[in-house]
Amino acid sequence: MFEQLSDRLNSTFERLRGRPRVSEGDLDEALRDVRVALLEADVNLKVVRQLIATVRERALGERVLESITGAQQVVKIVHDAIVEMLGGTATPLARAERPPTVVVLAGLQGSGKTTTAAKLANMLRKQGRKPLLIAADVYRPAAIDQLVTLGKQLGVPVRAVDPSRVASDVATIAASAPLEGRDTVIVDTAGRLHIDESMMSEIAEVVAAVKPHEVLLVVDAMAGQDAVDSASAFHARLPLTGLVLAKADGDARGGASLSVRAVTGVPLKLIGTGEKLDALEVFHPDRLAQRILGMGDILTLVERAQEHVDQKTAEEQARKFLEAQFTLDDFYSQLQQVKKMGPLGDLLKMIPGMGAMAKQLPEGPEAERQMRQIEAIISSMTRGERADPTVINGSRRKRIAAGSGTTVSDVNQLLKQFAEMRKLMKQFGSMAKSGRLPRMPGMPRL
Amino acid sequence: MPASAAGVTIESALAKTRGGFLGRLFGRGDEKVTGDWLDSLEEGLLRADLSVSLVDPLMAQLRDLFATGELKTVPKALAAVRETLVAALAGDVRLRGDGKTPRVILVVGVNGSGKTTTAAKLAKRLKDSGERPLLVAADTFRAAAIQQLERWAERVDVPIVSGKPDGDPAAVVFDAVSAATARGNTTVIADTAGRLHTKGQLMEELGKIVRVTARAREGAPDEVLLVLDGTAGQNAIQQARQFTATAAVTGLVVTKLDGTAKGGAVFAIVQELKLPVKLLGVGEKAEDLVPMDPTAFVNGLLPASG
Structure with missing residues (x-):
């Protein structure tokens, strides 16, 4: 992931470094390349514009045009702007003072919620926690079977809700989790369109009933410009506390991640990096920015x-x-x-x-x-x-x-x-x- | 599940997006083109996921025409853009088949793009047009993927042949083609596991499915449909390149167009790989899979008036 973005930015910076001094024309040319690179990486247009404006303003403010290390400074300014956009350092998952800690996963169809639910259960289990999975996707055929199968593979219990009373069932099962010795509850919900009013009400009811400590929006790393609009709509209806970037193991440039964080202000917390159930990592914005700019991690x-x-x-x-x-x-x-x-x-x-x-x-x-x-x-x-x-x-x-x-x-x-x-x-x-x-x-x- | 209105059309599904960004571009019919208006048009095209490599030259052309005074009114500008985009999508939407039975269709794509749902909807479509389709659950990898297609098969009342979890998907397809011959099914629709196009081994497995299918019936598969998520961005182009290289994709299906995403990434794919977009997924119901209509698709991006 991110290689192509990083390649493009690097070749832009290489050209810039080749100049004895950076002229205003050089700077604008470099920024034009940065714009194309970011757009090709699916970074939201609004975010791209803002980032370009910020970089230009800072570059001129720091007098890079007069400096002999101007090119280096530009790279640093772009790096810092990307880090800021990604949200600085890692944000840990919330944990309830009194169990159970409740995590609700939400997202569009096919974004990767069910797999993320299982991976998260696995991650917490490895940390010594005792997760319980709740299968609350009563719409997609066999979605519950899928979570049950994954739960079996992990040795994590899975409870399904009654389709006629999703919200209250989720709340009841979550509340009684500690009685069974489970300290964390992960709720997998149905995929839904952000413009589907009745489905958005349904998940709002689930959240209101279960009062989760984390409401995580699962975003597909391959998503395009629309990711910001759909995430904003979810954010307007649900108290989102974090984002999960799923399917980041492909070659998608993942610009949606930069954008959704930048527009909603909701931090990226986890990143899915493979098909296997242990392929979920804590997200480190600063490290990602370094990888995007080819600085390694x-x-x-x-x-x-x-x-x-x-x-x-x-x-x-x-x-x-x-x-x-x-x-x-x-x-x-x-x-x-x-x-x-x-x-x-x-x-x-x-x-x-x-x-x-x-x-x-x-x-x-x-x-x-x-x-x-x-x-x-x-x-x-x-x-x-x-x-x-x-x-x-x-x-x-x-x-x-x-x-x-x-x-x-x-x-x-x-x-x-x-x-x-x-x-x-x-x-x-x-x-x-x-x-x-x-x-x-x-x-x-x- | 909240019902979408009966008889959903591409226009009505894609129209949901119109009130948004691009809708603001279209005021009165005699409106004059301005620099700001051109900027807004550019923004709208980019936000519909059209590739910057297509948008930049198109906009350069429009700005040139605007500068020389040849492009004056908004309707004229829009008509030019629409014509370009519609022409770019022209292609044969009919499903391929050379008369040999059973016709074999493989449904392929990355994880979560909508393959299983598309396979089921396509089965319903063919059944309604008088064919005798057979569904094949060949996603033996994802937990409960087989059950998911089995429920769909029941819902659309189409017979199904299922693999076993962790079984060999190529063997499942092979057996299904023989079964279809014996049962007199006219078309076999095989749902394959989602795989990221960057995973060498999984792509190799897909290559094997295609090769083994050819052994089941000469000339098969007739159609390899790549399912693209309409909300996907520029990565869809990489997906199409890799899947085409491995599995000789013959056509595209763009799904999830009932949201606010417009599937604009498909323009670059059609241009580069010369693959026709054959079907569009425009809703959650079994009948919400419709043949590609370039004019309607582009009208989802650019409103019809003007």
Whole structure:
């Protein structure tokens, strides 16, 4: 997600950086490109205009035209404007002082409410909470069956409401949840059009009856300009407390997210990033802005690493990494851990400057095949060879190739890549020592 | 479910949007074009999700004509825009088929675009026109997707062949085509699982469904309908590119046009991929699937008068 927006903005900024000074014409040309990039990313037109006006005003106010670092300043101004629009830092989900905490999900048809309900239950369950799902979509055929099936997969109980008394049933089931030992209630409602008066009344009644702590609007990441109008209409009828961006794992540029937040003022809280039930993440506006501008998202990467990687091994490897003492053994064990963290391409995109590299990576089965090949080659090496690959001469290469069922050129390629990687690490290491890299949480101070 | 009026038409469904933004563009018939008016028109087109790559040249042309004094009144300007847009959507809306039975239609698209509902509505449409359709629930991935289509099949009174949860969707379609031959069904409509066009493996699975369908009956599938959510923005273009590359899409269905979204992203798709928009989803009822009518569709964007 967001790559194309980030590509477009980056090429605009590249051109700008190429200039010795930024003239007013350069600035306006860059802003025209920014406008097109944002519109192609489905950012709402009103929001685009406002953002362009803000950036222009600030750029002129900060005298970027006279500055030798004008281009850098423009990038920073655009970055800040996008962060502001996305709403600064992450907003946590509300939690009731006395259980149950009640969360109601609302949205258009097909936006992803039912899947989000199950994912949210899973996320809370992992945090030690005891969620209960209420299936209140009595209109879409088999919507209740869908939630029941998902609940079964998660081991989370699901209760359905009686179609003739949706609002009061939701309230009754929610109120009695603590008696069953459930501390959080997630209500999945029917998809509805914002202009459908009777359906909007129905959900308003549900909300009035159950008095939720969170009313989350689920927005499709692929939505277009209309997202702002529909979200505004939901906001006018319901006390929305947050937004969930669903289906953000495609290549949609997600401009709707920028826009809905900007127009309604309702914070984006969660983001759906895959088909699996654990693919729901807390939304970090500041990090997203960095990703949009191709600045990487080191924080999310570190967090994901913390979640999946043994802390001690990680610190040890990070140290070795930066001191370029990283061996093929470390590389092998890292491969195993990286596999747990998610697709390699996704991870690379989070590293500043690696977005372009991520695009060259093969996807799906091909990536897995290559991964297996690398594993086979490394495991065909002796311990000594893994610790110091420089001893691997021609005959050793032949042996390794035969042992791993690959060719000598496959082995050569891996060794070449590894050598390049070490060179890169050395540069990283010296950058870190000279203080050009910020200290990252979870990483040892260098 | 609140009922939409019986006999909903594209105009009445799309007209809901008219009172909004673009409605304000159309005052009196003799109104003069101004710079502000052109800005409003541009805004209206962009907000209808028309691609900036189409809107920019169109507006440049109109602004040139305005500057040279060739474009003076609002009705004339609107007529020019309408003509361009209607011409862009011209295409054959008839469902394909070369006479071999059963005719096979695959319904494909991203998650939540409205495939299952479209499959059911299409079955009803064909049944009402005298065909003997067979529905196939081949979305074996999403929880309860099979039940959803089964309920619909009951509602529209069309027979259905269902896969098993987590079963092989290609095999389900293959078997259904044989079943249709045996039962004398004239058209098979298969609902497939929603998949994001960026997921290599899932797209590969779709490719396999298409290939296996061809083995079930020579020349099948006759029609691969890509269902696009009318509220989708520019990403719809990427979806269409990827689905066309993998599954040889033959036509488009634009759904959810009963809201305030106008489905303008489809113009870029039609232009780039030369795919006809065949059907429009304009409501929640079984009969709310209508053949594409370019004039009516464009009138949803631009009011008829003027």
